[in-house]
Structures are given as C-alpha cells and as structure tokens.
Amino acid sequence: MAKADRNTAARRAVTGENHAQALSWIRAHGLLHGLAPDAVSAEQQALEAALLFALARPVGSLHPLPLTEGPFGIAKASPGPGDDLRLWPTTGSEAEVLLRLLPSRSSDSVPTVTGVAGLRWARDGRYLALGRVRTSERVLLAARPGDVREAGRLCAEAGRACCRCGIRLTAPSSRTPRVATSTPSSAIRRPPGAARCAARSSPARSPPSGPRVSPSSPSWPVTRPR
Structure with a gap:
C-alpha cells in the first residue's frame, strides 16, 4: 500500500x-x-468540548443518541488546521442532534437545562454555523434551518421549552454599519448643548429684590446726600 x-x-x-x-x-x-489537528485557541477548544458534553449528557427524557452509526449521532468530523471543524450528523438525526445542542429547559418546578449555554445558529452555505453569543468561535454542522424547526417541534413534544431554537447567531465581525442617507439637515434633531442642558436642569432664578443697577453706574459706592 x-x-x-x-x-x-x-x-x-x-x-x-x-x-x-x-x-x-x-x-x-x-x-x-x-x-x-486540535483546535488552536482555547476558546475554540472550550466550544468543541461543550458541544460534545451536551451530546453525551443524559438529562430527563433526552438520552444520548445511539452509537451504532457514529458517536452521539455524529457520523463524520473533519477537523482542519487552525480552528476549523465540520460535523456531519448521521442520516436523519440532524434535528435530534440540534435538540441536544441548542439550549432548552424543562417545565418542572426546578427546571433542568440542557444544551450549550448561549449557543446560536446561522446559515453558512450547506451548513449551520454554531457559536456562542458575542464570540467568534464556530463549528459547522451539516444541517439546514428546517432541521432547527424540527428540533423545536421535538422539544415541545418532550415537554421542554426551547430557549434558542428560533434565535440566529450574529457574529460581531459580520455586523454591517448603517448607511448614511441624504436626510435634510433641518430634519435632524441635534442634542442640546451643555449650557442648554444646565439651564433646563437648574431651577428658575427669581429676580433680585433691590434696585437694578444700570451698566453705566460707577463701581464705587454712592453716598446719599444728608
């Protein structure tokens, strides 16, 4: 060979x-x-470990998926250089995998929480990019948005509330700035200046009780005639 x-x-x-x-x-x-290859950054390693723990953790009626076709419902894992990782669920188990990864809670008096805390999803071509909110680490899962909706349905059938099944991931770097429009300057409300703010916040002053001195009056004291 x-x-x-x-x-x-x-x-x-x-x-x-x-x-x-x-x-x-x-x-x-x-x-x-x-x-x-292993993930390079510690944050990516923590995300991958959290995903594996969520798949292997039995909570209530959610048991780990069988190991017949792959460990915990994952048929293939393609780790690349850097922090690249792509996962392929076993055929037909995409929603079951997402059910165990996305956060959900039971309806008990003391609810139990499953899934990865703060996990969100976003469509990335043929994959779903999974990542935590306000982080840049990602794992690509071979699934579609329809599998997320199916995971929400399975979550409801299991008597659980799916916390993040309908919330998509927004990467900090992917946020596009707002484009300035040609709004007339007269239509823009400008914030008041510091002097105006101070004048509005301070109480109204009462007029002085004594006689008003004109600007032409001398600055030295005036002696009344006896």
Missing part, C-alpha cells in the same frame, strides 16, 4: 470521512498538522 493510501486510511479511521475527503486532506496538508 502506498504511503498516501496508508495515511488516507488512517485519517478515515480517526475522522469517519469517506475516501475522497480523507485523500483530499492528505494531499493538501500531508501530516504537517497530524491526522486530526
């Missing part, structure tokens, strides 16, 4: 990829990053 074929078979055994995917990886990267 050629060296590339041996490395391809080793990559397939570790990741569950098909031959074409594993061979493409070996040809592009060789063993420079190992067969399955």
Whole structure:
C-alpha cells in the first residue's frame, strides 16, 4: 500500500470521512498538522468540548443518541488546521442532534437545562454555523434551518421549552454599519448643548429684590446726600 493510501486510511479511521475527503486532506496538508489537528485557541477548544458534553449528557427524557452509526449521532468530523471543524450528523438525526445542542429547559418546578449555554445558529452555505453569543468561535454542522424547526417541534413534544431554537447567531465581525442617507439637515434633531442642558436642569432664578443697577453706574459706592 502506498504511503498516501496508508495515511488516507488512517485519517478515515480517526475522522469517519469517506475516501475522497480523507485523500483530499492528505494531499493538501500531508501530516504537517497530524491526522486530526486540535483546535488552536482555547476558546475554540472550550466550544468543541461543550458541544460534545451536551451530546453525551443524559438529562430527563433526552438520552444520548445511539452509537451504532457514529458517536452521539455524529457520523463524520473533519477537523482542519487552525480552528476549523465540520460535523456531519448521521442520516436523519440532524434535528435530534440540534435538540441536544441548542439550549432548552424543562417545565418542572426546578427546571433542568440542557444544551450549550448561549449557543446560536446561522446559515453558512450547506451548513449551520454554531457559536456562542458575542464570540467568534464556530463549528459547522451539516444541517439546514428546517432541521432547527424540527428540533423545536421535538422539544415541545418532550415537554421542554426551547430557549434558542428560533434565535440566529450574529457574529460581531459580520455586523454591517448603517448607511448614511441624504436626510435634510433641518430634519435632524441635534442634542442640546451643555449650557442648554444646565439651564433646563437648574431651577428658575427669581429676580433680585433691590434696585437694578444700570451698566453705566460707577463701581464705587454712592453716598446719599444728608
């Protein structure tokens, strides 16, 4: 067996990829990053660990998915260099996987919470990008928005409230600034200046009780005639 074929078979055994995917990886990267490179940043490692814990954690009626076709409903995992990770659920279990990943809570007096806290989703081509709010770390899951709706339905059937099934992920870097429009300057409300704010907040002053001194009056005291 050629060296590339041996490395391809080793990559397939570790990741569950098909031959074409594993061979493409070996040809592009060789063993420079190992067969399955770890995530570089600690934040990405924490996100991946939280996803795995949510899939393996049995809570109430939500049991881990069977291991017949893949561990916890995941058939393939393609880790790339850096912080790139793509997951493929087993066929037909996309909604079940999302049900265990997205946060939900039971209706008990002391509710139990499942899923990854703060997890959101966003469509990214053929994948759903999963990440926590206000973070840039992502894991791509081979699923569609329809699978999210199905996960919400399964969540309701299980007597749970899905906290984040309908909330999409907004990356901090993907927020586009508002485009300035040609609004007339007369229609723009300008905030009052500091002097105006001080004048509005201070109580009204009462007029002085003594005689008003004109600007032409001398500054020295005036002696009345006796």
